Amino acid sequence: MKTAQALTSTKKATRSNSFWARVVKDFRRNKYIYLMLTPVILYYLVFHYIPMYGAQIAFKDFFPARGIWGSPWIGFEHFETFFEGIYFWRLIRNTLAINGLDLILGFPAPIILALLLNELTSERFKRVVQTVTYMPHFISLVVVVGMVLDFLARDGLINQLLALVGIAPTAFMQEPKYYWMIYVLSGIWQSIGWGSIIYLAAITTIDPTLYEAAKVDGASRLRQIWHVTIPGIMPTIMLLFILRVGQMMSVGYEKTILMYNPLNMETADVIASYVYRKGILEADFGFSSAVGLFNSVINFAFLIAANRMSRHLNQNSLW
Amino acid sequence: MGIVTARRRAAIRKSPGERTFDIVNYSLMILLLIVTLYPILHVLFASFSSPSLLSAHRGVLLGPLGFSTDAYKTVFANPSIGLGYRNTLFYMSFGTALNMVMTILGAYALSRRNVMWKGPIMFLIVFTMFFNGGLIPTYLLVAKNLNWIDTPWALTVPVAINTWNLLILKTSFEAVPEALEEAARIDGANDFTILWRVVIPLSLPALAVILLFYAVGHWNSFFSALVYLRNRELYPLQLILREILIANSMDSMTSGVSSGDIEPIGVTIKYATIVVATVPILILYPFLQRFFVKGVLVGSVKE
Numbered sequence: 297m298k299t300a301q302a303l304t305s306t307k308k309a310t311r312s313n314s315f316w317a318r319v320v321k322d323f324r325r326n327k328y329i330y331l332m333l334t335p336v337i338l339y340y341l342v343f344h345y346i347p348m349y350g351a352q353i354a355f356k357d358f359f360p361a362r363g364i365w366g367s368p369w370i371g372f373e374h375f376e377t378f379f380e381g382i383y384f385w386r387l388i389r390n391t392l393a394i395n396g397l398d399l400i401l402g403f404p405a406p407i408i409l410a411l412l413l414n415e416l417t418s419e420r421f422k423r424v425v426q427t428v429t430y431m432p433h434f435i436s437l438v439v440v441v442g443m444v445l446d447f448l449a450r451d452g453l454i455n456q457l458l459a460l461v462g463i464a465p466t467a468f469m470q471e472p473k474y475y476w477m478i479y480v481l482s483g484i485w486q487s488i489g490w491g492s493i494i495y496l497a498a499i500t501t502i503d504p505t506l507y508e509a510a511k512v513d514g515a516s517r518l519r520q521i522w523h524v525t526i527p528g529i530m531p532t533i534m535l536l537f538i539l540r541v542g543q544m545m546s547v548g549y550e551k552t553i554l555m556y557n558p559l560n561m562e563t564a565d566v567i568a569s570y571v572y573r574k575g576i577l578e579a580d581f582g583f584s585s586a587v588g589l590f591n592s593v594i595n596f597a598f599l600i601a602a603n604r605m606s607r608h609l610n611q612n613s614l615w
Numbered sequence: 616m617g618i619v620t621a622r623r624r625a626a627i628r629k630s631p632g633e634r635t636f637d638i639v640n641y642s643l644m645i646l647l648l649i650v651t652l653y654p655i656l657h658v659l660f661a662s663f664s665s666p667s668l669l670s671a672h673r674g675v676l677l678g679p680l681g682f683s684t685d686a687y688k689t690v691f692a693n694p695s696i697g698l699g700y701r702n703t704l705f706y707m708s709f710g711t712a713l714n715m716v717m718t719i720l721g722a723y724a725l726s727r728r729n730v731m732w733k734g735p736i737m738f739l740i741v742f743t744m745f746f747n748g749g750l751i752p753t754y755l756l757v758a759k760n761l762n763w764i765d766t767p768w769a770l771t772v773p774v775a776i777n778t779w780n781l782l783i784l785k786t787s788f789e790a791v792p793e794a795l796e797e798a799a800r801i802d803g804a805n806d807f808t809i810l811w812r813v814v815i816p817l818s819l820p821a822l823a824v825i826l827l828f829y830a831v832g833h834w835n836s837f838f839s840a841l842v843y844l845r846n847r848e849l850y851p852l853q854l855i856l857r858e859i860l861i862a863n864s865m866d867s868m869t870s871g872v873s874s875g876d877i878e879p880i881g882v883t884i885k886y887a888t889i890v891v892a893t894v895p896i897l898i899l900y901p902f903l904q905r906f907f908v909k910g911v912l913v914g915s916v917k918e
Contacts, residue, residue, distance in 0.1 A: 322731035328806035347748025436835035442860030588749030
């Protein structure tokens with residue numbers, strides 16, 4: 297064994313010598329750079345890679361007292377329990393429904409806002425719209441959800457307004473059928489302005505002569521948007537689309553655990569909130585890690601698929 | 616900028632189609648302004664209203680109903696809100712300071728040319744944006760292995776670097792002209808000096824925006840506090856808010872008690888709490904707004 301290693305190392309001696317020489321030289325020249333990187337790398341290893349390593353408890357009968365390493369392997373038992381559990385299809389349906397709805401309504405919303413903002417002739421008015429629509433981004437989720445609950449309560453603002461046109465009051469947050477829409481629309485309210493920044497930035501990089509040429513050809517404003525602006529920001533749209541699709545199986549647990557209640561659970565409960573309940577509230581660590589890992593893996597698969605598709609369609613891809 | 620105005624000037628003579636477009640566009644934007652602003656204004660007006668007038672009122676508010684600051688007096692007299700404020704300020708200052716140090720170090724190191732291991736290190740970092748161990752393994756690490764329950768560490772150290780912010784700052788640092796760095800190096804400056812004397816002073820807008828992002832993130836975060844804090848004395852403002860705004864409304868919702876039975880002053884207190892917890896952030900961001908687009912995001916779009 298040792299002799300074999302020695303043999304191969306002498307074979308590669310010339311190459312590895314120059315390699316190590318380069319390493320040493322690089323280290324000498326960049327010693328402060330590596331000093332700066334040490335806490336950063338440590339941070340990523342401890343708080344991102346150790347949890348990835350810890351995710352193996354998804355395949356173990358985990359006892360905190362025995363630690364990750366000491367707990368016995370049980371293979372896919374947790375996964376089987378989850379797939380066969382009564383909540384499996386409900387969680388998948390809710391997670392995909394909220395994400396699907398958000399992809400249809402929430403993804404294009406900031407793009408449309410950016411296109412319309414770009415067409416405003418008054419710079420001052422444009423700035424006002426921007427300042428105002430950025431505001432909800434800085435309001436905490438607790439407050440946003442608190443406002444949603446308050447406005448949609450049986451005696452809340454929305455029902456007061458509906459009463460004026462003779463519609464009987466509804467307790468929106470207790471009706472499972474409204475939940476998806478409320479979740480997605482409140483998300484758009486909070487993020488439309490902020491989300492438009494990146495598209496506005498992309499629009500500024502479009503060559504202005506393209507608009508001149510379009511105008512000479514008699515293109516109307518809508519046609520200019522369609523034939524110049526949208527193609528100009530397409531790489532940005534595709535990039536954000538890939539990233540968004542990579543989140544297809546995640547619905548933020550933070551917002552869900554603020555918004556759900558025993559009456560709307562049927563449509564509100566998603567994979568992430570289930571993981572939170574099982575893992576943190578019920579301390580069923582192995583099982584909830586399995587559910588979480590399943591979620592991460594599916595997301596990653598979605599991301600890779602979207603990246604492939606995009607690269608195939610128009611050469612835009614993350615890697 | 617000049618080109619944009621030229622484009623505008625060329626469009627001065629407008630066809631009827633153009634005019635229709637403008638009318639529709641401006642109307643949509645005004646509608647968006649109302650939809651965005653009204654909920655916030657409603658909360659503001661309601662918080663200054665007299666509780667009895669407010670609970671009798673139906674429909675939109677165009678101003679406070681019978682001006683009253685009673686709700687604010689109650690809010691400020693509530694010791695848990697004062698304590699929450701103090702805790703939040705502490706977590707925010709410490710957390711943001713840690714964020715800035717770590718992010719600046721990482722962004723500077725990764726923005727340098729000729730660093731041999733930069734590629735693999737970048738991969739290590741960027742990979743975490745797309746794949747993570749999940750909530751439970753992180754929780755076990757922080758709560759059991761590190762034993763950080765009921766400590767400020769749990770709310771700050773696990774989120775010491777936001778990878779997006781790191782990449783944004785890295786892009787901004789890369790834009791600092793190389794010649795300046797070379798000149799400093801000839802004068803005998805090492806990397807720490809270059810970072811401190813050259814790169815940071817030239818990247819202030821980007822740093823200000825990143826600082827804002829981190830500070831707002833700490834101010835608004837509730838989840839890690841919910842998970843890692845047991846002791847009420849340590850609760851940040853957002854957890855107190857959650858009890859006032861959400862737990863309460865859930866109670867009244869599930870127990871079937873209509874809010875008419877609850878003390879009417881409770882209504883305005885809720886709104887006043889929202890205002891008190893939200894205003895500090897809302898008066899801050901417009902000052903940095905012009906940097907959002909200019910300084911930071913253009914760089915990251917261009918890649």
